[in-house]
Amino acid sequence: MAFRAAIFDLDGVLVDSARLHFVAWKRIADELGIAFDEHDNEALKGVDRMGSLDHILALGAVSLDLPAKEELAARKNGYYLDALATMTDADILPGATALLASARAAGLALGVASASRNAVMVLERAGLLDSIDFVADAAKVARSKPAPDIFLACAAGLDVAPAACVGFEDAAAGVTAIKAADMVAIGIGDAGILAEADLVFASTAAVDLDQVLRLTPAPSQV
Ligand code: B16
Ligand code: MG
Numbered sequence: 001m002a003f004r005a006a007i008f009d010l011d012g013v014l015v016d017s018a019r020l021h022f023v024a025w026k027r028i029a030d031e032l033g034i035a036f037d038e039h040d041n042e043a044l045k046g047v048d049r050m051g052s053l054d055h056i057l058a059l060g061a062v063s064l065d066l067p068a069k070e071e072l073a074a075r076k077n078g079y080y081l082d083a084l085a086t087m088t089d090a091d092i093l094p095g096a097t098a099l100l101a102s103a104r105a106a107g108l109a110l111g112v113a114s115a116s117r118n119a120v121m122v123l124e125r126a127g128l129l130d131s132i133d134f135v136a137d138a139a140k141v142a143r144s145k146p147a148p149d150i151f152l153a154c155a156a157g158l159d160v161a162p163a164a165c166v167g168f169e170d171a172a173a174g175v176t177a178i179k180a181a182d183m184v185a186i187g188i189g190d191a192g193i194l195a196e197a198d199l200v201f202a203s204t205a206a207v208d209l210d211q212v213l214r215l216t217p218a219p220s221q222v
Pocket of ligand 1: 044045052077113114116
């Protein structure tokens with residue numbers, strides 16, 4: 001079976017939005033008096049908004065009720081949207097534009113499956129939105145990564161069977177989500193951390209699409 005679609009995670013695969021999330025979460029952590037640095041921020045990559053807040057609150061051993069957490073999550077998003085205004089095509093990760101173009105030239109439909117509810121705006125700011133056929137809406141899926149929901153929603157939006165999709169992810173939970181969706185998983189980053197992936201490249205720029213397209217779907221997908 002040949003692949004018919006490529007589905008990309010956003011932050012860490014196509015764009016570097018992690019620094020903007022960090023700026024916003026750092027403001028929240030400072031307001032709460034919780035120590036939070038860029039090392040702590042690593043654990044938030046690929047984690048949805050409320051999951052990220054829970055992680056920061058746990059760092060400070062702070063316990064809050066749901067309305068208070070919802071207010072903080074909304075405040076963080078306001079800070080993030082302010083920071084997003086500074087995003088440009090300079091925040092596209094090296095190799096991402098070329099990878100999208102190669103995948104398009106190979107006849108694949110292109111989708112984005114991000115935990116971010118701001119994915120469309122991020123793609124727009126980076127100038128990539130017109131290159132993508134379908135952006136799955138994180139607000140409309142029941143379960144976040146590592147559940148397969150967002151990748152399955154993206155395959156459905158592209159009208160391609162999951163077995164004919166290859167997914168690209170930089171977070172271990174995202175790779176688990178791709179495999180749970182019965183797709184071939186390409187990891188971007190550390191092969192030890194992304195051991196569940198079918199193939200791992202150190203960066204988006206290092207992706208060899210020909211090598212990817214030579215992979216065959218896993219036995220469970222045939
Ligand atoms: P938002 P990805 C993720 O994007 C980020 O890596 C993660 O840090 C962020 O908390 C999450 O999106 C939710 O973002 O607050 O904009 O909904 O890696 O799944 O593309
Ligand atoms: Mg990511």
